[in-house]
């Protein structure tokens with residue numbers, strides 16, 4: 001699934017490649033899929049997309065906003081799979097859940113894996129959508145300061161008990177993070193995924209905050225994770241330290257064997273020596 005660095009990469013590449021192109025034909029794909037959420041019928045989508053021009057795309061959290069000017073905005077969210085650019089004359093994939101054909105003969109296709117949102121809004125109305133309305137600051141927003149992060153932990157520890165992994169992956173507390181990128185954040189912060197956030201002392205909070213920003217920045221600079229693909233169907237350059245390939249192998253820092261556990265809806269990989 002795409003997380004913040006992958007969406008930022010896709011937005012940047014759309015601005016290099018798609019901005020200014022005019023839609024000749026818009027389609028909600030050739031492959032029905034129960035877990036793709038659309039808010040338009042295929043006819044409505046085709047009618048509204050035709051003749052629109054792609055504006056400046058941007059990413060926030062696990063959402064990608066692509067203006068179709070004038071007046072509309074294409075919203076992708078909570079998805080993985082492939083979002084691909086096809087130059088004029090290139091063969092399209094066999095199946096896709098959305099297709100924009102441009103007047104110059106090039107195309108964009110999107111094919112989700114698992115599930116995903118592909119909705120078309122009147123510009124400005126997307127902010128009313130569930131999960132976008134009231135979204136908390138993401139690690140790329142200027143509001144995401146250390147003071148904000150520390151206050152978020154203070155707010156949370158008055159409620160139900162939460163672990164470090166829960167802080168990073170649950171309830172959109174820090175939008176844009178998912179099970180993949182957070183493994184490296186916890187490793188860099190020296191925290192076990194189950195470490196209770198109520199126990200974090202100021203230095204640990206500071207270290208975790210730094211690990212979140214440092215990991216995000218590095219993954220964006222490298223064009224997203226190596227196990228996801230960009231707009232040009234190339235894998236990202238960010239190789240995770242803690243993932244399925246690391247399990248059973250020596251920790252890159254101390255040499256202890258990296259362990260795997262199932263916890264909070266996904267596998268966790270961690271060093272039992274470095275992460276406590």
Ligand SMILES: [Zn+2]
Pocket residue numbers: 251252253254255256271272273274275
């Ligand atoms: Zn270690």
